[in-house]
Amino acid sequence: MGIESTGTIVAIGTRPGEAAIGIVKLSGDKSIFIADKIFRSKSKKKLSGIDTYNMLYGHIIDNDGHTIDEVVVTLMKKPKSYTREDVVEINCHGGIIATTKVMELCIESGARIADPGEFTKRAFLNGRIDLSQAEAVIDLVRSKTEQSLKIAAKNLQGNVKKEIKRLKEMILNVLVQLEASVDFIEEDLEITPYQKLTKKVREIKAEMEELISDEKKGEIIKNGVKAAIIGKTNVGKSSLLNLLSKKEKAIVTSIPGTTRDAVEEILYVEGIPLILVDTAGIRKTKSAIEKIGVDRSLKHINEAELVLLVLDGNRKFEKMDLEIIKKIERKKTICCINKVDLKQNLEMESIRKYFNEKFIIKISALKGIGIRKLENKIKVLIMDNGDLNLEEKIIINSRHKNILKEVSSLLDSAEKAMKEKMSEEFPSYDLKTAYGLLGEILGETTRDDILDKIFSQFCIGK
Amino acid sequence: MDYDVIVVGAGHAGCEAALASARLGLKTLVLTINVDKIALMPCNPSIGGLGKSQLVREIDAIGGQMAKTTDKTLIQIKILNIRKGPAVQALRAQIDKKEYEIEMKRVLENTKNLTLRQGTVDKILVKNGAAVGAGIESGLLFGGKAVIITTGTFLRGRIIIGEKDYPAGRMGEYPAINLTKNLISLGFNIDRFQTATPPRVDRRTVNFSKTEVQYGDKQPLSFSFWDEEKIYESIKCHLTYTNEKTHRIIAENIEKSPIKSGMVDTHGPRHCPSIDRKVINFPEKKRHPVFIEPEGTYTNEMYLQGLTTSMPVIIQQKIINTVEGLENARIIRPGYAVEYDYIIPSQLNFTLESKIIENLYFAGQINGTSGYEEAAAQGFIAGVNAALKIMNEPPLILTRDNSYIGVLIDDLLTKDIMEPYRMYTSRAEYRLVLRSDNADIRLSKFGNDIGLITNEQYRRVVKREKEIDRLISKLKASSLNPDRGNNIILEKMGTKPIDTPLSIYKLLKRPEVSISGVIDFTGDKRNNYDRKILKQAEIKIKYEGYINRQLSEIKKLESLEKYYLTRDLNYFKIVGLTYEAQEKLTKIKPNTLGQASRIAGISPADISILMLNLKGKLKAGI
Amino acid sequence: MIKDGKSNYDVIVIGAGHAGCEAALASARNGAGTLLISINMDSIALMPYSSAVGGFGRGQLIREIDVLGGEISRNIDKNYIHMRTATSTENPAIGTIEAVVDKRRYFLSMKEVLENQNNLYLRQGLVAGIEGSRKKYNLYTSDGIAYCCKSIVICTGTFLGAKIFWGGNVIEAGRQGEICSKKLLVSLENLGFKFGRLKNYTAPLIDKKSINVKVLEKQSYDRHPQMFSYENNFDGRSQLHSYITNTGKDCTRYILKSIKKKAASSCQIKSETTRDCFPIENKVLKFEDKKGYMIYILPVGRDTNEVYLKGLETALSEEIQVGMLKKIKGLKGAEITRPGYGVEYNYLLPFQLTCNLESKKFKGIFFAGHINGTNGYEESAAQGIVAGLAASRKSKNLDSIIIRREDGYIGVLISDLVVKGVNEPYSMLVSRNEYSFYHRHDNADIRMLKFLEKLGNKDKTIKIIKKYKKTGINVSRET
Known part of the structure; x- marks a missing residue:
């Protein structure tokens, strides 16, 4: 979240009410140029050719020619626009996934992801909103920032954050050697030789590439809410999955790089993808293979934002059920009592001890009873709950992706400089910028780490 | 007797301040405890080094004096990091200390509008919130439109050797006692630092055959842009090392070292710790370098760079005699530590004028910095700005993106200074552009505008x-x-x-x-x-x-630097700022939005909110 | 106190003023292992008062010191910036040389000589105490080091228990800006030495640029001056003028008026035992009718604009000093760079010393310089060389040379001190010397010949004899 207020910015804005229609907004002096680069209008007209307050219908094409989405583009020329700069709005129909793709195309053509509330800030700074509205703008900026910070932190699952911290530390160690050999030339310091440092930078670069590609595998960019269906074996998990996924007419779009989990289905609730994961039944088992299955379910549970606990209404409440409930204590859970069409032997009192009445639903996966009620309950959980706010989550993901890409190109430049035996201060400049960017992802404001480390690591003493 | 500018103290900061304001046509008075002790170098006999030489050349580019006096009195000069890139190359000169003092005094005495006067200042005269002069111990009062305090390590100075200590600004010179009380009564918060100097030994008792010789460079060089470069025939320095015997003696007597015995509990500079601290912190290091440097051509005193210590003298002698080549070296001056008051620099603004009392400036070690060059840079800026303010001309504000001086002042004003501050190239994020070879191209325009550069x-x-x-x-x-x-x-x-x-x-x-x-x-x-x-x-x-790439980064920074924040801003009244931000901003009172963004704990969101809130009131650039 | 391994010396000299330097050099040059301790290595052979040396009486002292192998004459010849012969019409025999010296260069070259003198070692430190008797003394510094030696020469100048004062302002200091020595005084008093209090004064210095030179009488230097030391002659260097002015009536009246006003308000430092005729304020009070006093405006260095107002020594407050300058011809616009000030210090009552300045009670402890109550660099240097020679010979159990009144000005100085005692800072004047006709500037070498021989300085003795044989005067050794 840089603090400069220059350049052309892009962001996703959902029109209130219709979640399905995502809007990509561009503002700044290069917005028309960028839009023209990625938009082919049906009437072959260019945005630069039409007057303000006009619309064009057409398609968004990515650099290798694929059609991403069918859109309507509106143009508002400065100064008569929301931000008093040239504004282009791209109305997408393809749901959040397509909208995100369009935004990333804008970034690749030179736009910069907007800071939280930056559109409104520019509107105010350019004098379109007067001072009295300042408070409203400020609350917006503050809340959006806090929200995005919260999501950014949560979004970075444990291992990704640890990974970035480790890479940051490795970069710091190389920096310390470079800076010590520059500023403390007169000391008798044992500096690691240049080639060894070059090798080290190459290693960091490789690990960075890996991290970015993981991300492509869906680790970070998984644009959707993860829900896990769990329960003992043959309580009807798979049939519930098929029921929920078959009902909705899913628009299948190829998402480059998202590998599908074998037992995973995508369900669209109000245009927001719900990635349902059916987990292997959890039960005490000696066999190694099944053990792996159970472990993977536990992994899904802790990664999921929503849990559907399926209980077999027909069987008594067993100790095993209690164990599973213990595992999902902290998770948002809907308890589905399945096979309601059969004789109910499940003692409801013990269930009510653990779940609020509102979140217990009686269904029959086979007969399709109570499914509507279940879907509404899921929608409620996804839409209203703040930290599942998807739009922010997506923006955060793309911002991180872009930063990681920039860091890796900086590592490239450093490695090249060191291979060419350029003096230490040039690779050090690249590495310092990279170090700062990683700090930004982790939400730290930079301090004098380098000098502090040098003094603790080397014996300085003139 | 009334003057325009009164400078208190005639060290490296005082001299630059006085010369700058006098050369700008202001009637300037310099008050110093002892007129024979001008521009002294109580520690190492050298000027320049990484980061420091950039400061000296920048002062020179705008019209300061240190580089010129250095060129006149240096006895060896060389380029450091000759094999590295230009951004991290630096000049370093060994100086004949006494010639430097004599030359600087001659320059002061022959500058128009400048009066040099012996007198120990003990109070600053203040009338409704602004400094109007200074009073000396004998009761005489001097009126002035601006007062610049450059008292170095003399405010309540205390010398420590082993378990003995006595009040002194430097060895043998009594300190200024009641000026600190006066400053506290004016509302300044004061803290204490310590720094130390190594012993000097008699050249005749050093066995140079066992040491590595270090010569100056043979190519034409000069510190000042305005002197033409020439080849100096240079004297020799010598390098030797401590060894296990040295470290054992130190370890055995560590209880007697003031840092351990509690005689000194203030922070010392991490960049030049005593040999005692080096041995404690890095026991595994087998040897530490010791440079034997002459103090001048007229004397036999040799400065032992790297053996800074304030151990009892008897142990200093033992320590020295374990070092290769110094087996029977004799101490002429024992090493000692000096503890002194300094004012917290965040109480100053960009022109080094205090935010608490108007027309009162602070420069040099009194601001918590260490090093002659850092002191001279601050002195120069304070002197120039005091003069410009009196002539009600716009101030000379140097920033991080155009000079090391800007980095120095910006760091002093925004960072919490935990130890005597020293300049390094790694502190300057735009060092690829702020090179010492292009300081004249970068800065002489400023000098020409204010009239110090013809x-x-x-x-x-x-x-x-x-x-x-x-x-x-x-x-x-x-x-x-x-x-x-x-x-x-x-x-x-x-x-x-x-x-x-x-x-x-x-x-x-x-x-x-x-x-x-x-x-x-x-x-x-x-x-x-x-x-x-x-x-x-x-x-x-x-x-x-x-x-x-660095130039484009600088352009981004400029957009924030032109938003000036007035002094009377009440941050607690600004809606949307976090409490921590409000507290920090009130304490440090940054001058520009850019400076605010560099304060630890202030997030980009706070900056946006500041910008929004103050849009009406913000003066975009004075 | 811990014993420092290399800590025994034959002679230890405390204080590196003009007395201390001569004593240390004399002792080291006569083969004694000597240590010179000074509070501050940057304050050696300083001249806190005027930069003028020599003149009637003092010129002869310098000549005699020169013959005995002292350093003051050679150092003046190296660093003078104004040299002229001082002749007196009434008594041509007392003609001698007067010089003005570059103070900073004088200090630097003296330090260079000291540092390169073998078996002489320098050390910065504050001496806190002395113990012991006869041949074995221990000496302790404030930073916890003990030294032992056979004899000690104490040349602490005006630093013992010293206070400096001007107007109502009093600071505990030996000189402006320099800490004084208290512990040593206590230690000496415990040994039974008796001390008195004396005051000495220095004049303000002003900026040469602020003087109206046109109205002043110029005191010019000799085109080809004669040098102090026998071995040197003129090297053709450029010289600086000094100037002469007079306080004149209205300045003296101004001082009188201010003293009367001042005396009513602040208490002057009353020290009963001293009679000081020195500062301008006392002169003016004593001879109210005198029209004015001569003031010599002397340059203090080639690289500096400061000039010393010899004759205006004062401890009046700074306002009065500033005021009175305005009343003096040529100094209307004078800018003071350093105010004049007085220093009050303990001095040893000299009756406790023998004729080679050795303490009667403690054999091996010598005193020389201002501490004996004298005034003037030359007087200190003379005592320094005598004490230094005596101390080094004592440590080698050799009998010391005794310079009697009839031998030269040095003899007169010492016998005046030791026999008559002192009640004000003693300056050497021709009128004090009944042999002034015989103790001439030019024959100092003949008069000191016999001591040279005693000191075993063969080649110098032969040189002097040969010099005079050529001119037909045979100089027999025993006179």
Whole structure:
């Protein structure tokens, strides 16, 4: 979240009410140029050719020619626009996934992801909103920032954050050697030789590439809410999955790089993808293979934002059920009592001890009873709950992706400089910028780490 | 007797402040405890070094004095990091201490509008919130429109050797006692630092045969841009090392060292710790370097760089005698530590004027810095700005993106200073642009605007800059066709031959190619270009990519630097700022939005909110 | 106190003023292992008062010191910036040389000589105490080091228990800006030495640029001056003028008026035992009718604009000093760079010393310089060389040379001190010397010949004899 207020910015804005229609907004002096680069209008007209307050219908094409989405583009020329700069709005129909793709195309053509509330800030700074509205703008900026910070932190699952911290530390160690050999030339310091440092930078670069590609595998960019269906074996998990996924007419779009989990289905609730994961039944088992299955379910549970606990209404409440409930204590859970069409032997009192009445639903996966009620309950959980706010989550993901890409190109430049035996201060400049960017992802404001480390690591003493 | 500017103290900061304000036409008075102790160098006999030499050259580019006096009294000069890039190269000169003092006193005495006067200042005269003069111990009062305090380590100075201590600003010189009380009564928060100096030994008792000799450079050099470079015949310095015996003695007597015995509990500079601390913190290090440097040509006293200690003298003698070459060296001056008061620099603003009392400036070690060069830079800025304010001209504000002086002042004003602050190149994020070789091109315009650099001097700089650009465009225009003759020359140069015509500009980008090698291709003779022009052109071409990246970063910063924050801003009334931000901003009272963004704990969101909130009131640039 | 391994010396000299330097050099040059301790290595052979040396009486002292192998004459010849012969019509025999010296260069070259003198070692430190008797003394510094030696020469100048004062302002200091020595005084008093209090004064210095030179009488230097030391002659260097002015009536009246006003308000430092005729304020009070006093405006260095107002020594407050300058011809616009001030210090009552300045009670402890109550660099240097020679010979159990009144000004100085005692800072004047006709500037070498021989300085003795044989005067050794 840089603090400069220059350049052309892009962001996703959902029109209130219709979640399905995502809007990509561009503002700044290069917005028309960028839009023209990625938009082919049906009437072959260019945005630069039409007057303000006009619309064009057409398609968004990515650099290798694929059609991403069918859109309507509106143009508002400065100064008569929301931000008093040239504004282009791209109305997408393809749901959040397509909208995100369009935004990333804008970034690749030179736009910069907007800071939280930056559109409104520019509107105010350019004098379109007067001072009295300042408070409203400020609350917006503050809340959006806090929200995005919260999501950014949560979004970075444990291992990704640890990974970035480790890479940051490795970069710091190389920096310390470079800076010590520059500023403390007169000391008798044992500096690691240049080639060894070059090798080290190459290693960091490789690990960075890996991290970015993981991300492509869906680790970070998984644009959707993860829900896990769990329960003992043959309580009807798979049939519930098929029921929920078959009902909705899913628009299948190829998402480059998202590998599908074998037992995973995508369900669209109000245009927001719900990635349902059916987990292997959890039960005490000696066999190694099944053990792996159970472990993977536990992994899904802790990664999921929503849990559907399926209980077999027909069987008594067993100790095993209690164990599973213990595992999902902290998770948002809907308890589905399945096979309601059969004789109910499940003692409801013990269930009510653990779940609020509102979140217990009686269904029959086979007969399709109570499914509507279940879907509404899921929608409620996804839409209203703040930290599942998807739009922010997506923006955060793309911002991180872009930063990681920039860091890796900086590592490239450093490695090249060191291979060419350029003096230490040039690779050090690249590495310092990279170090700062990683700090930004982790939400730290930079301090004098380098000098502090040098003094603790080397014996300085003139 | 009334003056325009009164400077309290005649150390490196005091001299620069007084000379700057006097040369700008202001009636300037310098008050010092002892007129024989001007521009003393109580610690190492050298000027320059990484980061420090950039400061000295920048002062020189705008019209300061230190570089000129250095050129006159240096006895050895060399370039550090000669094999590294230009951004981290620095000059370092060994100085004849007494000649330096005599020369600086001569300059002060022969500067128009400047009066040098002996007197111990014990109070600052203040009338409704502004300094109006200074009073000395004997009761005499001097009126002044501005007062600059540059008292170095003399405020409540205390010398410590082993378990003994006594009040002194420097060894044998009594300290200024009641000025601190006066400053506290005016509302300044004061803290204490300590720094130490190594013992000096008698040259005749040193066995130089066992030490490595270090010579100065033989090429023409000069610190000041305005002196022409010449080759100095240089005296020798010597390098030797401590060893296990040394470390054992220190370890055995560590309880007696003031840092352990509690005699001293204030922070010392991490960059030049005592040998006691080095042995404690790095027990595994087998040896520490010791440079034996002469204090001047007239004396036998040798300065032991690296053996700073304030152990009892008897142990200092033992420590020294374990070092190779110093087996029977004799101490002339024992090492000692000095503890002194300094004011928290965040109470100052960009012109080093205090935010608490108007027209009262602080510069030098009194602000918590260490080093002659850091003191001189602050003194110069305080002197210039005191003068400009009196002449009600716009202030000279240097910032991080145009000078090391800017970095120094910006760090002092925003960072919490935990130890005596010293300049390093790694503190300057734009060091690729802020090189010591282009300080004149960067800054002499400022000097010319305020009148310290003559139009003739400035024209020379502008002419040189134009020549550099002309040479670069010539190199871009002329290209090398791939005939056999040229390729042979290329191979001799150790670079691969070419098969298609290549501009010399691109050829020069190859690391192994140097400008003097390719200049002939353009048909010009190498020597009708002055050496500096060739060097500057080569730097601009070779490192163009990196330099442009830093220039674009600087442009981004500028947008925030032009928003000035007034002093009477009540941050607690600004809606939307976090409590921590409100507290920090009130404590530090930054001058610009850019400066606010560099305070630890202030997030980008806070900056946006500040910008929004104050849009009406913000003065975009005075 | 811990014993420092290399800590025994034959002679230890405390204080590196003009007395201390001569004593240390004399002792080291006569083969004694000597240590010189000074509070501050940057304050050696300083001249806190005027930069003028020599003149009637003092010129002869310098000549005699020169013959005995002292350093003051050679150092003046190296660093003078104004040299002229001082002749007196009434008594041509007392003609001698007067010089003005570059203070900073004088200090630097003296330090260079000290540092390069073999078996002489320098050390920065504050001496806190002395113990022991007869041949074995221990000496302790404030930073916890003990030294032992056979004899000690104490040349602490005006630093013992010193206070500096001007107007109502009093600071505990030996000189402006320099800490004084208290512990040593206590230690000496415990040994039974008796001390008195004396005051000495220095004049303000002003900026040469602020003087109206046109109205002043110029005191010019000799084109080809004669040098102090027998071995040196003129090297053709450029010289600086000094100037003369007079306080004149209205300045003296101004001082009288201010003293009367001042005396009513602040208490002057009353020290009963001293009679000081020195500062301008006392002169003016004593001889109210005198029209004015001569003031010599002397340059203090080639590289500096400061000039010393010899004759205006004062401890009046700074306002009065500033005021009175305005009343003096040529100094209307004078800018003071350093105010004049007085220093009050303990001095040893000299009756406790023998004729080679050795303490009667403690054999091996010598005193020389201002501490004996004398005034003037030359007087200190003379005592320094006598004490230094005596101390080094004592440590080698050799009998010491005794310079009697009839031998030269040095003899007169010492016998005046030791026999008559002192009640004000003693300056050497021709009128104090009944042999002034015989103790001439030019024959100092003949008069000191016999001591040279005693000191075993063969080649110098032969040189002097040969010099005079050529001119037909045979100089027999025993006179």
